[in-house]
Amino acid sequence: MFSRRVPEDRHPNRLAAALAEARRGGRPLIDLTVSNPTRVGLRYPERLLDALADPRALTYRPEPFGLREAREAVADTYVRRGVRMSADRIMLTASTSEAYSLLFKLLCDPDRASVLTPVPSYPLLDHLTRLDGITQRRYALEYHGAWTIDPVDLDRAWTGDTRVVLAVSPNNPTGSALTVRDADELVVRCAERRAALILDEVFCDYPLSDAPLPEPAPLQRHDCLLFRLGGLSKTAALPQMKLGWIAVTGPDRLVEEALDRLELIGDTYLSVSTPVQLAARRLLEGSAPVRDAIGARIRQNYAWLRHATADAPDVTVLAADGGWSAVLRVPSIEGEEALALSLLVDHRVVVHPGFLFDFAHEAFLVVSLLPPPDEFARGIGIVTERVHAA
């Protein structure tokens, strides 16, 4: 009766089940996995949502790529980052997740195409590929004081049916941004082998140092078809608004053909609501204080994390460039799952074990940098003590 796109085994893993149980108990938890920016005590400008009441939304104007004024507002965000981008090459979507699905429809035949995805990375990529009937093959990111793409592993994963290579920069959860060399390795291969590059940049506004994240030059060469993804969910810290986008660059002929085909896909779904499109510029610009507050918070928490673990021989904070999470390497004596379960059940601290993101080996813990700093500091104090006591 049902398709194989949805996995047979949909039971929560042991940790998720224990977390649900702990939440039912009602006692407070320190949640170092929180990723919802609207639930971490940040203040949003009071009138931010006024923009959604634009009376022009009473008239429906279906546009396959989205309303021009919203696409122009999105194009301006690239220009501010020093990336040349025309509104003509931007398509609006309901979310970044939907953008992936539309691009898989554009680029991949079901059961006859593979997508290369980085590992460790964002677990939802498993579902996004599977739900579109596409084979996912992983290529490794390697840590040697910084995370970079392993080009040998990228070639190992590449097969005759590879249509898309996916990169996430900064990556979730490693926080690693593509280096110039990484970008070159990807662009050269995609151009030569007629594959498209999808670059998920949802965390691009959140560097962990004071300087903005640099744009790797090979991405501006326009050698291969490149789809950049972003959205209000991270850029404006408003996941509930449901507005994402795809920005297309590359050789002109390929871009034109891609846009021509995307127009049909966009026209089929028309999934973005009119009010959010009309509000897009004001939401992008008006959310600047929240973006700044998140930036300050993740930098403060990351700096504290490094400070608090500087003298702990058994906890190492891995270097990261940006994003909302950090990775801790811990001894693999008892296993990630047992450690995360003990932190939850015995100490009421929630962390993600590395296996959820498919780290190549144990033992890693992933923590969110979004919690209020006092709570974050308390949680990290408990984690380091518990690791040390093992």
Ligand SMILES: Cc1ncc(COP(=O)(O)O)c(C=O)c1O
């Ligand atoms: C790397 C990455 N891409 C995409 C998304 C999903 O974004 P959206 O809410 O726009 O679908 C997330 C959400 O956490 C993410 O971490």
